Amino acid sequence: MIPRVLTVAGSDSGGGAGIQADLKTMLALGVHGMSVITAVTAQNSLGVQGAWELPVEAVRAQYRSVVDDIGVQAVKTGMLASAELVEAVAELISGTDASAVVDPVGVSKHGDPLLAASALDSVRTKLLPAATVATPNLDEVAQLTGVRVESEDDLRRAAAAVLEYGPRWVLIKGGHLPGEAVDLLTDGRDEYRYRAPRHDNRHTHGTGCTLASAVASGLAKGQSVPEAVTAAKEYVTGAIAAGFALGAGIGPVDHGWRFRD
Numbered sequence: 001m002i003p004r005v006l007t008v009a010g011s012d013s014g015g016g017a018g019i020q021a022d023l024k025t026m027l028a029l030g031v032h033g034m035s036v037i038t039a040v041t042a043q044n045s046l047g048v049q050g051a052w053e054l055p056v057e058a059v060r061a062q063y064r065s066v067v068d069d070i071g072v073q074a075v076k077t078g079m080l081a082s083a084e085l086v087e088a089v090a091e092l093i094s095g096t097d098a099s100a101v102v103d104p105v106g107v108s109k110h111g112d113p114l115l116a117a118s119a120l121d122s123v124r125t126k127l128l129p130a131a132t133v134a135t136p137n138l139d140e141v142a143q144l145t146g147v148r149v150e151s152e153d154d155l156r157r158a159a160a161a162v163l164e165y166g167p168r169w170v171l172i173k174g175g176h177l178p179g180e181a182v183d184l185l186t187d188g189r190d191e192y193r194y195r196a197p198r199h200d201n202r203h204t205h206g207t208g209c210t211l212a213s214a215v216a217s218g219l220a221k222g223q224s225v226p227e228a229v230t231a232a233k234e235y236v237t238g239a240i241a242a243g244f245a246l247g248a249g250i251g252p253v254d255h256g257w258r259f260r261d
């Protein structure tokens with residue numbers, strides 16, 4: 001049977017990030033993608049013009065419909081908007097026998113809030129402990145742990161601070177560091193560093209969602225966490241290199257780059 005992956009995240013009407021990025025990534029990586037929508041954003045290349053979260057019962061019902069009938073090998077979480085939704089999703093994934101990739105989304109590419117400040121403690125104490133892999137960027141690391149990463153030397157301290165909350169693995173995304181882009185994956189014992197060339201391309205909307213969904217797709221296919229991250233980095237690096245202009249602002253990464261001639 002085809003590996004099945006579920007994203008629990010927000011909708012990006014512009015099609016570059018959120019649920020739309022997740023499902024495109026899953027298609028490109030050969031798994032069956034499914035979605036639990038937590039919030040709807042009115043969004044384009046210029047930013048987020050509006051956001052509406054769904055009632056917690058609607059999120060629970062979508063999740064049970066999918067997991068109880070179709071089944072999942074991996075779940076990815078993205079925008080969860082409120083403390084109530086974070087806590088409900090944490091409980092749902094804790095009770096599911098599947099790998100969980102938690103992308104602790106705080107703000108959009110344009111700096112629009114996608115998570116209430118009052119939800120941060122629920123992310124720390126309920127959601128992160130349920131994660132097989134957490135994938136914070138440097139802003140999310142600072143928001144969740146207070147650790148500010150200014151150079152590659154700080155990545156290990158950032159990872160240790162996130163691991164304190166209980167995820168099995170953490171992938172600290174150092175893409176915003178000056179110079180070479182380096183990510184650190186560790187479970188507190190083994191450590192892997194992923195280096196990628198920096199592409200001179202501002203069309204990077206959806207990068208974080210794409211990476212987390214690619215990791216979830218690899219885990220659903222039976223890859224180990226380090227293998228899934230290696231494959232995911234290769235996919236997202238190609239997608240960033242092929243990112244294209246759309247609208248008047250920041251365009252999306254190209255989820256279909258491997259399909260182009």
Ligand code: PXL
Nearest residue numbers: 010011012017018079108109
């Ligand atoms: O990349 C974080 C993210 C997650 N979810 C939704 C988004 C974004 C960024 O724009 O729009 C719905």
